[in-house]
Amino acid sequence: MVSASLLAVLVVSVLLAGIARRYDVSGPLALVVAGLLAGLIPGVDGIALQPDLVLFVILPPLLWSAGLESSYVALRQNTRRIGLLAVGLPLVTTFAVGIVAFHTVPELTIAAALTLGAIVAPPDAVSAAAIGRRLGLPRQIMTLLGGESLLNDATALTAYRVALAAAIGTAASWGTPILTFALAAVGGTVVGWVAGSLIVWVRTWLADPLVESAIGLVAPFFIYLLAEEVHGSGVIAVVVAALILGQRNTRASYATRLQDNAVWRTLQFVLESFAFLLIGLQLPTVVAELKGISAETLAIASAAVLATVIVVRIVWVFAMSFIPRKLSRRIRENEEKPTAAQVFIVAWAGMRGVVSLAAAFAVPLTTLSGAPFPGRPQLVFLTFVVVVGTLLLHGLTLPWIIKVLDVQGDDAHQDALDEAAAQTKAAQAAAARLDEIMAAQRADSDVHQRAASILRHWNDRRSNAAWEQLGRSDDEIGEGPAAAFKRLRLEMLKAERASFVSERDAGRINDEVLRSALRGLDLEEATLDRD
Structure with a gap:
């Protein structure tokens, strides 16, 4: 029974995450490895990741929690740099990975290859942020990583919609992508601003800590669904509403603040643990779809796509950290010059997460014509390789690199x-x-x-x-x-x-x-x- 299996995964993930915290081990890495090992045990199967579970149940509260903890002032002060990471980088990654995948996987059409690029474009900064906090990264780096993780899902998922529509045959014209992006951004912002302002007013009017916290718990799900229904970005809507609520949280009562803090820290811990264990458990499902596909082709494509994801991020982060400074006097005067070590830490914190896997599993089996979706098994497998590969590679080496480069702040x-x-x-x-x-x-x-x-x-x-x-x-x-x-x-x-x-x-x-x-x-x- 799927529900019983998911409940078991939830319980085990919390227990394993608790053990990891007890021994000061990276929780995300420990859970992914545990999931991979569990997937090799005979009889442990049938726990396939459901896209709607991730996109409508796990993602909204995690975005909400991150938005509440974020500083609107700090995000506004770093708008340019966060925009380059959260908007520019996912789009560049989408096209770069799409081109590489198109030339290394014969079954993929250019639209299907771009779909893969959009799927693996958004990093999940949860584990990077956890490592950074533990090792004392400067607040500037933490602000950039946090701001990127808040908004990059919106960019990547919108690009995913556009590429997927072209791949299955529903794209109408070249104007469709532009309209899709504009509607997602504007619709998500409007829904988030209206909903956030309304929630602040309602919570203030109620003056009941228990009910206020209850409203906060259901708000991200409602806001995300509402934005998606009007074809806006649910990610942007939830983030905007959470930032409004977090900025005006000083108006709430002390009881509400204390209760919200405890509730959201606990919920964030549970959902993150659940998501990372689910990632590892997808190995049997992914491998089962690869019957009859050349191992050599998969190996070459996996190495090429994973390398592209890593190299594109490094090149983009370094280029956008130093080139604009050379071209703009205003940037040189208003922004502190980062060191090469600080830039490399941001560039190396590109771990992918459960949102990428959810998007991959959500790719339909067939196109509108009834033909099989081109290269879907390879697409899902390559997504899994990128997610697990970046989690293990970056996650295992990032603490060592931070110590070697001595990138620590006096915050x-x-x-x-x-x-x-x-x-x-x-x-x-x-x-x-x-x-x-x-x-x-x-x-x-x-x-x-x-x-x-x-x-x-x-x-x-x-x-x-x-x-x-x-x-x-x-x-x-x-x-x-x-x-x-x-x-x-x-x-x-x-x-x-x-x-x-x-x-x-x-x-x-x-x-x-x-x-x-x-x-x-x-x-x-x-x-x-x-x-």
Whole structure:
């Protein structure tokens, strides 16, 4: 029974991913290898990947989660570079792979070969981002990889639609591809913006953390389906809506933020684990379709297509990192020049994922004329080779390359400095708010005065705590607080939160620093508001 098999895969994937985390092993690589080995066991078959499961169930929440964690400000500051990676590179890869596949696989027509190119064009930066975070890659590189992974699926899947339509005989004219791309981009953006704005309003109006989180859980599926129904890009729609929600998340209650964070981190872990194990388990299904096909032809085509995917990315990333700087003075003045080592890390982080396999399995068996789809078994096999090949090659070597090239950032220390400076301003805002309240109440009571004194001492301790991590002495920091007056402390927390948001809006701290600071305030408010 397929449903029982998928449930078993889901359970096993989570267990294996948990073991990988326990021993600090790359989860995606461990799961893919485990799937490949399991596929060799007699009797382990019939767990074929269903395209709709990936495109409509797995992909939307993963995009949503990534969009919520992304910084709109950082993405906007890197629009040019992310656009070259997320739009330009998939299109170039589509044509390059299409040409190579057309000349190495006799059964493929040019349209079918371009379909293969679009299928293997979008990298899945999940595993690359996981490695990068663990090894401390600079935030600039992480922003580029994250921005690329958010939007490259939209470009590749739209190119896939166009090439597939030509391959099966539904393309009408040369204007069709242009119209398809325009409709996908505009339709997806409009649907995402309207849906994202509406969800923000509804969640604010409800003011119920449980229901707000529930709406957030179903939103990506609804938005993706709605965009696809109007022939827009479901990927773009989900990403745009998630960015809007993430940017305005400061308006939500502390309970909603804490709950959303826990829910989405868990769901992301489960879905990613499930997807990577599914990749490895496709080996028996892929091999079963190759009966009667020359092994020599497959070997040559596999090597050629895999090499093309890797080389095109390296050439494109290096060219687009340095050529525009030579041609544009504005770019030289406004963008920091990357090092060759940093560029190579981005170029080498081109691992493909489950979306490519889903697109390959979604290729129909026949064309409109009833003839078999040209070279479909080879297309599916080559996709599998590229996905598994890049995951293993890049995944196994990327940590070593990062260490050898010593591409590490000082973001953690800089974040600590920025947060400490922002915390000082937030503490000043909280102290001012406390003074306003005490002056308005004209509190002569000893109890009120003692409570205010304790809160002032606590406020000073919070201000100094951030600097303590940077080497402040105990004499400067002073003793910790005793107790707190709940109502006054909640007012002070509101002032601190507003100050942090103002610092982010003014560009003095980034979104990651803001989230870290807000999480501390949210946890404290949750403790005070337990009843």
